[in-house]
Amino acid sequence: MPETDVNVIRLIIFFGLLGGLILLEWRWPKRLVDAQRRKRWLANLGIGLINLLVLRLILPGAAVAIAIAVNAGDWGLFNLLELPSWLTVVLSLLLLDLAIWAQHLASHHIPLLWRLHRMHHSDLHIDATTALRFHPLEILLSMAWKALIIALLGAPVIAVILFEILLNGSAMFNHANLRLPAAIDRWLRKLIVTPDMHRVHHSVDQDEHNRNFGFNLPWWDWLFGTYRAQPKLGHAEMTIGLDRFRAERDQELFNLLKQPLKTAD
Numbered sequence: 414m415p416e417t418d419v420n421v422i423r424l425i426i427f428f429g430l431l432g433g434l435i436l437l438e439w440r441w442p443k444r445l446v447d448a449q450r451r452k453r454w455l456a457n458l459g460i461g462l463i464n465l466l467v468l469r470l471i472l473p474g475a476a477v478a479i480a481i482a483v484n485a486g487d488w489g490l491f492n493l494l495e496l497p498s499w500l501t502v503v504l505s506l507l508l509l510d511l512a513i514w515a516q517h518l519a520s521h522h523i524p525l526l527w528r529l530h531r532m533h534h535s536d537l538h539i540d541a542t543t544a545l546r547f548h549p550l551e552i553l554l555s556m557a558w559k560a561l562i563i564a565l566l567g568a569p570v571i572a573v574i575l576f577e578i579l580l581n582g583s584a585m586f587n588h589a590n591l592r593l594p595a596a597i598d599r600w601l602r603k604l605i606v607t608p609d610m611h612r613v614h615h616s617v618d619q620d621e622h623n624r625n626f627g628f629n630l631p632w633w634d635w636l637f638g639t640y641r642a643q644p645k646l647g648h649a650e651m652t653i654g655l656d657r658f659r660a661e662r663d664q665e666l667f668n669l670l671k672q673p674l675k676t677a678d
């Protein structure tokens with residue numbers, strides 16, 4: 414499939430999901446909607462647009478391009494092993510998800526990486542647009558990390574395309590301010606990270622904020638002991654964000670972009 418078609422399909426899925434989630438959030442919100450929502454959305458969508466441009470201009474289709482090059486050269490682990498192709502797709506999806514989990518864990522524990530990642534956490538509310546609010550430098554770093562893993566694995570092109578779509582979609586879903594029936598949440602979080610599971614990670618409480626690093630699969634947090642089922646204060650009462658960046662000016666687009674330059678905390 415030509416790369417432009419893949420990009421068009423990705424954009425259609427992206428906007429379809431974002432629009433669908435915003436409708437669901439409006440109909441079934443989990444937490445009270447914030448009074449500053451218009452400003453927040455402008456900032457978050459602004460960051461999302463910058464990231465889209467950065468990825469288009471600097472690294473157009475980077476992950477997919479790396480996968481094409483790696484497979485053309487027969488490089489990477491899966492090109493050495495004679496595994497059925499369906500199995501290499503499944504293993505690639507699993508290992509890429511584990512790599513993103515590990516990167517997220519590192520972003521919370523390595524001070525330099527935290528400076529880039531904390532802008533995402535400084536959102537004072539959490540909804541589908543929070544999934545777009547990653548610092549452009551963190552997006553570039555994340556792309557370089559993914560490229561390394563794709564090259565080492567020799568991940569099939571289709572697995573990389575699927576992973577990119579899944580990662581985008583699941584990030585929007587698990588940031589949504591969406592009230593799912595408890596029974597559905599309990600069942601769903603056996604397979605994917607749900608909004609209630611990820612919201613714990615956006616708590617101001619350090620103990621909760623260093624939990625639930627998963628984006629797609631919840632299994633890594635269970636396996637490595639970083640899983641926390643619910644916030645102590647409950648979803649309606651818990652405070653979202655960081656203590657350090659709660660002023661109105663901290664939430665303006667330009668100050669969000671400058672945030673990594675501020676001293677570490």
Ligand SMILES: [Zn+2]
Nearest residue numbers: 517530534614
């Ligand atoms: Zn985080």
